[in-house]
Amino acid sequence: MGDYSKALEFYEKSLKIREKALPSNHPDLANSYGNIGLVYINMGDSSKALEFYEKSHKIREKALPSNHPHLATSYNNIGGVYDDMGDYSKALEFYEKAHKIKEKALPPNHPDLAISYNNIASVYDGMGDYSKALEFYEKAHKIKEKALPPNHPDLAVSYNNIGLVYINMGDSSKALEFYEKSHQILEKALPPNHPRLATSYNNIARTYDNMGDYSKALSLLEKALAILQKSLPPNHPSIQDVTYGIDYVRKKM
Known part of the structure; x- marks a missing residue:
């Protein structure tokens, strides 16, 4: 339902009861702090989320052996908050701690482990270290390839991530290769008017635009727009972005 203020209210009531009934390092308190941290994440309040995730982590550090999976979860949560805050060096530090345990x-x-590699790759991407980002996205992808059927949507996400790194590296032809692999899976997995297909068309269109193939870019942007107009309200920012893209490409033709 997404009523985060109500969720926060009840988690805080639960915490007050536990704080009175339990010793200060009891694992149930760590769970309470973690739940409150997650609500703050959903509310977009990263600093409050970090405060409660760190409270949770301090208890777990004292209560659990150093390689316990709950500590990996805790490191991962803290890393995710730093990632959201744009503090990539701190995010990397905590994601790597989580990964070592895993x-x-x-x-x-x-x-x-694929999720872990993906998190690390995302941070390197944010830091502008694209060769490192590519290395870890590829590690994640190799695991997914072995674990999943060839048309699984998670593989489409994986191909898309790799394509985006190649875009950032300025290698449009490699980006196109991976964006198209992603798109082929999405076409089979999703209904024809799904917004993710529009995003996929848009990514491929932008790549053709970078390569100077404006007629291809225009055709794909128009496909993206047709999907978005069927699935979103007329003033949605995504429709405005694609419409702007169409105008921009037409001016270059």
């Missing part, structure tokens, strides 16, 4: 606890092709 590497020891899990088999090498476990899907949780």
Whole structure:
């Protein structure tokens, strides 16, 4: 339902009861702090989320062995907040701590490791270290390829991430290769008017635009617009963005 203020109210009531009934380092308090942190994330309040995630983590550090999976979750949560705040060096520090625990606890092709590699890749991308981002996105992708059927939507996300890094590296032809792989999966997996297909057309169109193939770019942007007009309200920012893109490409033709 997304009523985060109500959720926060009840989690805080629960916390007050637990704080009176339990010792200050009890694991149930860590769970309470973690729940409140997650609500603040959903409310977009990163600083409050960080405060409660750190309270949760301090309890877990004292209560659990250093390689316990709950600590990996805790490091990951804190890393995610720093990532949202744009503090990439701190995000990387905590994502790597989470990853070290997962590497020891899990088999090498476990899907949780793919998530971990993906998080690290995203931070490197944010830092502008595209070769590192590509390295970790590819590690994530190799795990997904082994674990998932070839037309699984998660593989489409993976191809898309790699395509975006190639865009950032200025390699449009490689970006196009991966964007098209992503699109082929989405076409099979989604209904024809799904907004994710519009995003996919848009990504491919922008790549053709970069390559100077304006007629291809225009054709794909028009496909994206047709989908968005069927699935979104007329004043939606995504429709405005694609309309602007169409005008921009037409001026260059």
